Amino acid sequence: MLHLAIVGSGPAGYYTAEAAQKLWGEHVRIDIIDRLPVPYGLIRSGVAPDHQSIKGVARRYEAVALTDNVRFIGRVSVGSDVSVAELQGIYDAVVLATGAPADRALGLPGQELANVFGSAAFVGWYNGHPQFAGLAPDLTRGRAVVIGNGNVALDVARILAKQPAEFVGADIVGGALEALGASGLDGVTILGRRGPYQIAMTPKELGELAHLSRAAPRVDPEDLPPVADDATLDPGLRKSIQILRSFAAPPAPPACPFDLTFDFFAAPRALIGHGRVEAVEVERTRIVDGRAMGTGDIYRIPASIVIAAIGYQTTPIAGVPFDTAAGRFANDEGRIAPGLYCVGWARRGPSGTIGTNRPDGFAIVDKIAADLPAGGSGKSGRAGFEALAKARGLDFGTFRDWQKIDEAEVARARQGAPREKFVSIDAMVEAAGKK
Numbered sequence: 001m002l003h004l005a006i007v008g009s010g011p012a013g014y015y016t017a018e019a020a021q022k023l024w025g026e027h028v029r030i031d032i033i034d035r036l037p038v039p040y041g042l043i044r045s046g047v048a049p050d051h052q053s054i055k056g057v058a059r060r061y062e063a064v065a066l067t068d069n070v071r072f073i074g075r076v077s078v079g080s081d082v083s084v085a086e087l088q089g090i091y092d093a094v095v096l097a098t099g100a101p102a103d104r105a106l107g108l109p110g111q112e113l114a115n116v117f118g119s120a121a122f123v124g125w126y127n128g129h130p131q132f133a134g135l136a137p138d139l140t141r142g143r144a145v146v147i148g149n150g151n152v153a154l155d156v157a158r159i160l161a162k163q164p165a166e167f168v169g170a171d172i173v174g175g176a177l178e179a180l181g182a183s184g185l186d187g188v189t190i191l192g193r194r195g196p197y198q199i200a201m202t203p204k205e206l207g208e209l210a211h212l213s214r215a216a217p218r219v220d221p222e223d224l225p226p227v228a229d230d231a232t233l234d235p236g237l238r239k240s241i242q243i244l245r246s247f248a249a250p251p252a253p254p255a256c257p258f259d260l261t262f263d264f265f266a267a268p269r270a271l272i273g274h275g276r277v278e279a280v281e282v283e284r285t286r287i288v289d290g291r292a293m294g295t296g297d298i299y300r301i302p303a304s305i306v307i308a309a310i311g312y313q314t315t316p317i318a319g320v321p322f323d324t325a326a327g328r329f330a331n332d333e334g335r336i337a338p339g340l341y342c343v344g345w346a347r348r349g350p351s352g353t354i355g356t357n358r359p360d361g362f363a364i365v366d367k368i369a370a371d372l373p374a375g376g377s378g379k380s381g382r383a384g385f386e387a388l389a390k391a392r393g394l395d396f397g398t399f400r401d402w403q404k405i406d407e408a409e410v411a412r413a414r415q416g417a418p419r420e421k422f423v424s425i426d427a428m429v430e431a432a433g434k435k
């Protein structure tokens with residue numbers, strides 16, 4: 001019997017489990033360990049609450065989770081509750097699928113001012129991640145500046161621009177919905193160091209901005225390259241640029257109480273304020289060999305809240321080699337050390353879609369198969385984990401516990417919403433009947 005521990009129950013973790021099942025069938029036992037009592041990683045706490053169809057991919061992971069040879073172990077943080085070395089003593093292979101949950105530092109003067117957040121924290125807040133439930137962003141007045149030119153920046157800008165009625169069918173947490181409903185913000189600026197041709201925004205997410213009830217997106221036509229140049233772009237980016245062009249030439253301007261402006265060629269240099277952020281100091285840039293170079297032209301954008309959507313990094317785990325520059329585990333195509341692997345965002349950094357993690361999971365299982373003796377090496381697997389948990393007093397959660405939490409969240413949903421998430425671990429544990 002082969003005993004596999006997968007640390008992290010996001011897409012990468014479940015695709016790895018699916019691949020292991022396909023390859024070894026009845027001859028493998030897989031424990032998926034997560035620090036939270038609830039599975040699915042960023043499907044639950046990252047993917048936007050108004051993108052429910054994307055979250056539907058969790059049903060595929062559930063099918064894997066409900067098979068006999070896969071077990072979910074919730075509320076165990078690897079690196080603090082148990083060490084990687086301990087897991088390696090128990091399992092034939094340990095796969096780290098811990099994602100990239102930490103915000104990359106902005107590295108600007110003033111980043112410590114109040115009402116400045118990274119997108120992991122801000123998105124975690126409206127999506128009910130227990131770590132960020134207490135964030136309490138102040139949305140009562142002024143303007144938001146969202147730094148970054150990827151889809152996460154678009155998610156954040158869209159959520160800030162929406163009115164409560166536009167969240168019907170979404171699982172945004174009640175507290176965030178209330179704060180957004182009472183929002184006194186009058187606009188969002190999406191700030192990008194480089195230009196439209198350098199965006200990492202996909203057509204679907206950009207197109208959604210055209211359908212907001214009280215906001216119409218605006219792009220300065222001067223920021224767009226000549227139309228003829230679009231022919232050189234790959235089809236996806238070309239489509240995104242076409243959408244940006246439509247934002248630069250809006251039809252007769254409707255009265256929009258909420259301003260949604262793209263500011264390209266604009267590098268943030270400092271956050272200004274007295275205790276709390278009041279403005280972003282920005283330098284105009286031009287692109288030289290694909291890089292943004294400052295022009296010396298400095299200006300300020302008023303900002304009562306700043307959200308930096310500039311990327312994520314993996315959280316280091318004691319004893320596991322870490323590539324600090326890349327912000328992920330040091331690895332050679334997923335191999336970290338004998339018997340220790342990584343996959344998904346923990347392996348390659350925060351890039352690609354949910355689906356990108358599937359081939360990643362299958363590839364890592366092929367590597368494990370190539371490295372390990374067939375049939376495993378006689379390690380104790382689940383029985384060993386249970387003994388360790390008992391000795392350490394770890395009261396871990398199960399998939400059945402998650403199902404009870406799920407049922408309770410669905411049962412307490414406000415009208416029109418699929419669920420009302422519990423935002424604290426204690427409340428989740430209680431819903432699972434463990435308190």
Ligand SMILES: Cc1cc2nc3c(=O)[nH]c(=O)nc-3n(C[C@H](O)[C@H](O)[C@H](O)COP(=O)(O)OP(=O)(O)OC[C@H]3O[C@@H](n4cnc5c(N)ncnc54)[C@H](O)[C@@H]3O)c2cc1C
Nearest residue numbers: 008010011012034035041042046078098099344345353354
């Ligand atoms: C805001 C946002 C929106 C997104 N929207 C989309 C979208 O619309 N469409 C799309 O295709 N992709 C989207 N993505 C990308 C997608 O979410 C990722 O590709 C995917 O979640 C990465 O999977 P993962 O398993 O590597 O990491 P994660 O999903 O982050 O899963 C990691 C898991 O590891 C657990 N964990 C972490 N550390 C430990 C530890 N020490 N011990 C135990 N457990 C631990 C975490 O609790 C988590 O469950 C979005 C990403 C973000 C950030």
